[in-house]
Amino acid sequence: MIRFILAKLARAFLTILLVVTFAFVVLRLSGDPAQVLLGPDAPQDAVDAFRARWGLDDPLWQQYLAYLRQILSFDFGVSMRDQSPAIDLVLQRIPATLALTVPALILKLAIGIPAGVYAALHRQSVADRGVIMMSIFGFTIPSFVLGLVLVLVFAVRLDWLPSGGQSSWRHAILPIATLSIGGIGILARFSRSAMIEVLGQPYIRTAMAKGLPWREVVWRHALPNAAVPIVTLIGFMLGALIAGAVVVESIFSWPGIGRLIVVSVANRDLAVVQCLLLVIAASMVVANLLVDFSYGLLDPRLRAKPAH
Amino acid sequence: MSPLLDVRGLVQRYATAKPLFGKANDIRAVDGIDLTLHEGEILGIVGESGSGKSTLGRMLLGLERPWQGEVRYRGQPMPAPGSADWRKLRADMQLVYQDPLAALDRRMTISRQISEPLEIHGLAKGEDARDRVAALMARVGLRADQADRYPHELSGGQRQRVVIARALASRPRFLVCDEPVSALDVSIQAQVVNLLRELQERERLTMVFISHDLKVVRNICDRVAVMYLGRVVEIASSDRIFSDPRHPYTRALVSSVPKPGQGLDGRIILKGEPPNPASRPSGCAFHPRCRHSDAGCAATRPELAEHDGRLAACLKLGHARPVAA
């Protein structure tokens, strides 16, 4: 068990290191921050001073080692733009992002799974067909299109909801809807097929042959088995949350980390981008660890076999 | 008779898939087997799941490299899987296995499936290949009009005939049949068993017939090897093994076959679990389930020795002169 946890943690650490390294290399090779921050017309000596100030003239591997030393001592650098610590900028933005992604995730689970399970239990019914259609609709429309359509309908045409900003809870409705609709569709579709698969298993017939009422067959025998593949999908969804936030926060001018990424990349604010990627990678790794551990809880076959 | 296949000290071990928690285990699927197979004979291999029958079959064909020991085919060591020599040998030896639907490509017609080995081994082309396929189909009892059918359009027995025709296409001399009739219904099973026997007699094929169905093995095999946890515990002519089994495991196995029209009386019901290769008992692997076993059986591993015209590995069979198998 301890070996297992250590192996998992080692792998998690490696993943984060790879992400950080990749981000470092790509960012350095894809444009000069001095040019972007100071503008194309900046005098040469200002550019040179800027480069010296941020160590951009050193060889790449030296910069990289310096950077690694920094983050290992929990120093995530300062923004090239306004000199404030990068980690503070990122942490400031996290609550706003969570205010969108957490409700969106809850909606996905709370609507997607029951809809899929209901459809599986009532196959070929009107409700089943409805769920299939809605889920196809949900996951085929890209979120940037969906977001714009929602803005057009509910903000521009009907004027029910604001189209952007963050001043009240009403501002959050459209972004959360945009973030969750696709996921609800995918989860409904997937839960439906997972459930149908489980319902066809011999142990379901056994449970029925025992005389269990149908409700109990579903709750005690079908759902716990269908949960295993569904949790896998939820793991993927956790990973995709940030990507969704980037798009949605941009559309709705929501000041979360999604927008911070876009702005910082555009500005070549290296420290902030790297810090963001580090935080995102860490949260994905944690999400994956949680999924791995919940496998063991859900399916005893994936646990250790006692020696006997 | 010259031996077609000569097997010495064959051992195969696998590491089990590592569980999420805990450590991977080493399993010896085959644990020291010596065998000689003569040209034109049918050797049956019986035993329960986990006894290593299929692993042995795959090593005899050279599809798997043994961890220890060697397989010699016509006096030559088995070439490494994937090598040019090994590929050449494929035409000479074929495998027929249990599930014909899984063995066939669903998107290929029957005649394409049968002619494929001809193309792979460069044995026949065009008109020539078509004639060969027609002849093969006739030989296994498939109708000519079935040539353009797909596997799912045939019954289980017909599919197994296709698999057999395909195996015979390259004119092999050695055939390993791994549970070839287990998935078939009784009335169809008899058709396929008869077909295999006819083919074997006509072409003097050498055959290894792996099955857990003792009645079929009795009918088709010249000689039978009984396996338990990766070792041969008794080997003798089919007549002898079924009329007068000696090893306690063989006796239980033979007596466990229900006979139509007879009740449960007089059957030897073994205690305990089927063999688990991951936790092999010490000494004689069968001793925990054996009613004749004593402390000696738990300590000493018996070797095959001659008893009354058969080889058996049991310490309780009296003092017999050990022989090299």
Add this chain to the structure above:
Amino acid sequence: MSFVSIRDLTVAFDGVPVLHGIDLDIDRGEAIGLVGESGCGKSVTWLAALGLLPGKARVQGSVRLDGQELIGAPRTTLEGVRGARIAMIFQDPSSSLNPVQRVGRQIGEGLRLHRGLRGAQARTEVLRLMDMVGIPDAKRRIDLYPHEFSGGQCQRIMIAMALAGQPDLLIADEPTTALDATIQAQILDLLAGLRRQTGMAMVFISHDLGAVSAVCDRAAVMYAGRIVEANDIDSLFAAPAHPYTHGLFRAIPDLEAGRARLRPIEGTVPDPRALPAGCAFAPRCDAASSLCNSYAPDLKDQRSGGAVACFHPVQSSLRHMTQQEVPA
């Protein structure tokens, strides 16, 4: 009145009939074998009786349990019959148990449902049942999961689960087919012993004639959705009357005979979507006449005992002849 009485039971999937009117009676405490090849309808009969077929199946006819009609009965009635009056075990024990639930709990469900046992009381009874079906060290293993048991032990657990509701009838659907020879023998032995102990009736569904004759008093042979012959075990094996039964017996290799060529039944089982007009076995039957090709014979009681659905049953003199032929 017999304990279970099936009359003219038919089942169709998507409009294709697979069961063409089954009549069968089972007395209390009796063990009857249902024999036949895959697709002949031997399992479907009982899945239909217990309402366990998928929704697309169309079931007609009558199955009465102590006079109570089960076909078309409300779900609550069926749930009260399943497990409590009629229990069922299946072919593949490992996949018939819920992989994510402890075996003790799975056995305990039947106790709660049908006997109102809960908590410590239920646990004691689960242990007793596990003991009864021969699971060693039940105390330690009651909280293990199905994958921690071998196939044979999983079948024992299935049997314990079936016994939990103290049923009057156990349907054993190919209970030993997926198991190794020596384990098959153990399970047959266990089933026979439990029947003596509890006095429950048993329907033993199998394609293995040997296994059927080992544990049953009587057997019915099915072909293409019909019962073609029924008789007590001894008479059936001594003098099979239907050409299909006769052919089936001949096709099985005999462990004690030599290596005589087997005598298969030529041809294959007909496709249920394209059944022959008359007797379904006629195309494979040596004795078939033009009558057989146009009319399907009904299952008729024979003067000598048993029932046969055939216009030209195998004559006993002929049977003798073929039996003498075998060793040749």
